[in-house]
Amino acid sequence: LAQNILFFQTIDSTNTYANKIAEKSEEGTVVLANEQTNGKGRTGKKWISEENVGVYFSIILKPEIPLSKASFLTQIAGASLCLALNKNNIPAKIKWPNDIIVGGKKISGILTEMNAEIDRINFIVVGIGINLYKTSFDELSNVATSIENEGFEIEREKLLKDFFEIFERLYSEFRKNSIVETRKTLRDYSAVLGKEIYLINNGEKEKVFAENIDENGNLIVRDQMGIIRTVFSGEISIRGL
Ligand code: BTN
Secondary structure (H helix, E strand, O other): OOOOEEEEOOEOOHHHHHHHHHHHOOOOOEEEEOOEOOOEOHHHOEOOEOOOOEEEEEEEEOOOOOHHHOOHHHHHHHHHHHHHHHHOOOOOEEEOOOEEEEOOEEEEEEEEEEEEEOOEEEEEEEEEEEEOOOOOOHHHOOOEOOOOOOOOOOOHHHHHHHHHHHHHHHHHHHHOOOOHHHHHHHHHOEOOOOOEEEEEEOOEEEEEEEEEEOOOOOEEEEOOOOOEEEEOOOEEEEOOO
16 A cells, blocks of 8 residues: 555645546555645535645545445544554544544544445545644634644654554455454544543434444444444534534
8 A cells, every 4th residue: 555656736635636546546546735725524514725734645445345344444544543643642532433633623534435336346535634733723723723733743754654554554454354453443542432422413412422333433322311322424522522
């Protein structure tokens, strides 16, 4: 993986570009940019991607797995990034399903896009944006931050190198049908397990207790009636987060 890195000073979106070239590209090809003019976030939001203050990249993957397992790749990417940051003395945690937080605020987001027919995956694009040095967050300042803003330091190249080394390990583990290290990471570095959290559904908040993360990366919660439920996707909120 990451043998083939396509670098752009500026691009609309590394995910958009990766989707365009994926069919003809080798597995593990990475599209990396210094600036995005149309960075995409989850749920149709924009991902502000100014030059020199962050890292924006997308990985093209072609795993032979059933569709139902594809979303676990996002978790592998999140776990890898969290481990890479902690290796560099940055106390990062994972807010399920895939935000990376430092100092209680988001420093990184992941957008996974899948191209599949019936039950065959053509390719998957995992896009990661990391705020390294950004200092102004305007109206997002109570939810978003950067590594430097929180008083930590890291060099872009070192972070990418460590990330790809760990991602390679966890991804190859996953392809061999084992997710031991990823699952342990998701639990050990979770910002939500063992806490009261809110599930957000169409603007409605429901208070639940976060019990566990299952082998598919789903969140297991206990609701107000004491019923154990599996949460497959969506937004959650935590007090103070
Ligand atoms: C989120 O909403 O939390 C996900 C943000 C994902 C942003 C990254 S930056 C690199 C890649 N290219 C994009 O257009 N989006 C992702």
